[in-house]
Amino acid sequence: MKLKVKDLTFSYRSNPILDGVTLEIEPSELFAIVGPNGTGKTTLIKCIDAILKPTSGSTLLDGDDVSDLDTKDLAKRIGYVPQSAPRGSPITVFDAILMGRRPHIQWRVTEDDLDKVMEMVELLKIEELSLRAFDELSGGERQKVLIARALCQDPEVLLLDEPTSNLDIRHQLEVMKVMKMITKKHGILAIMAIHDLNLASRYADRIGMMYQGRIEAVGASQDVLTPENIRRVYGVEVSLINDGGKPYIIPIEPVEVKA
């Protein structure tokens, strides 16, 4: 499974949000999208999953354009993990994860569906949560449930929208570790929007840095997370520490950036 994003643009009320994004992502790759607030990371993820309809350009899954796929077939190939889940009427964690089987279920839930849910519950080590109310969970626990749901779709591609943004450091590391393991062990291609440059640096195979709707730099962390790139895109002066071959970023101060 290979994912190609070709010259994707998206405008909201004639405001360009994405301005010609092109990416090629390999199987089993954990790809991080970084960039300041409002540069279109979330929009890019939603366009890839056809949740938003791009103004022009296309996303190809092994050559199939996602906008040509039936919504149900697309749901069997791409899983989406939102940043948070809305509060709603109460359901159990098990039901919340079972929802991920929706593209595969007609009406009846089969043994296979239940087994699939349990497989993901075990993979994410959330057995003791599984019959609790979803609304009562902490942010980190919820994030794991949302990942388990998306994995239940049996997808080839997983899209995550800032999965670590509301979590404490332990849950952040756990989520990143799980994602690394899923991509390597299950051959799933994962794209995540993420704010924490150091987490991206440490766990992602490659990083794409976005700025004003464009991909400014793409590649290995040491090539993308350079002081020059960070100053230009974020307007922040940083110094780097070498953390086993990967850069560890220490922010120093905001600076004026000349356009």
Add this chain to the structure above:
Amino acid sequence: MTSESSIKSSIIKEYTGLTRKKLHVIIFLSLLLIFLAVLSASIGSADVSLKETYFAILERFFPDHFDVNPFAYTVIWELRLERVLMGVLAGSGLAIAGVVMQAILKNPLASPYTLGIASAASFGASLAIILGVGIVGGAHIIIANAFLFSMVAALLIYGFSLRKTSTETMILAGIAIMYLFTAMVASLQYVGEAEEVQEVVYWMFGSLGRANWSSHFPYGNIGIISIALGVTIPYLFLKSWDFNALGTGDETAKSLGVKVEWIRISCMFLAALITASIICFTGTIGFIGLVCPHITRMVIGSDHRFLLPGSCLTGAVLLLSADTLARVVVAPVILPVGIVTSFMGVPLFVYLLMRQRGGYW
């Protein structure tokens, strides 16, 4: 390894146990409804015992098996079952319309009443009663007007949904529509004669007394409502998973393969159609559509595979028992069913609401 697989099977077992409990509630409600229907049919000014009622009903399906007195048979089949059936149909239809509206708008306040569909029907009926104005003339002018104006309200809501507004905006727009039609009813009442106004007020109380059936198509108003429910309810049941997915948010629902806009538009239309086809014959019965979904949800949870049939049954049970009570409290005077429904349902609703720990919805 063995302990791991035993944890796994015990979780699955516990989960299927929870599911079975929901099924048991639905079976219990079905039995309760059958019992209530027979009980309700046995009550009235002519004395027919519970046993005679059972036999009279069964005799129709298995002729010559029961010792039925012909008088009881006539009373049950010609006078009482129509009303009972209307209670079952109207209760289940209004309740499912409420669940569907709450699911697609993701809002606990959505119901045929709060979205203005019921008040639009009232306006249509008032127009016919007070001014004699209708799109279709003749004997069915009130019914036709009530139906058409509810669909107008639904169209207005549909118009809002086309603009891709938020679901909250749609609810607010529905409430605005409700106020508009309520004001128009009030202004008609202002110009109406005393007895016309009384007829409007009586219509708006809601009543199962206008129930009728006949042997030829479309088999009376009971037949019309049955057809409307028979066509729409199976489709809505099939969409249970889509309603569940909508609860996770529009974006997640889309990523799960739900055609969000289509579901919202088509199911809003069906819910409005169900509501319109019922209240044009019964008058407005507001409470069922809002509260029965909540009562059911608090008992069996928000999985729509169980919530949809469960709400239908709760609605039927509540409306039928309210109507039965309405017939006996100050017999031979029959109280308007809408009033009794609220008096019965509100305490139950408030009790369940208070019993919920933490947040509900």
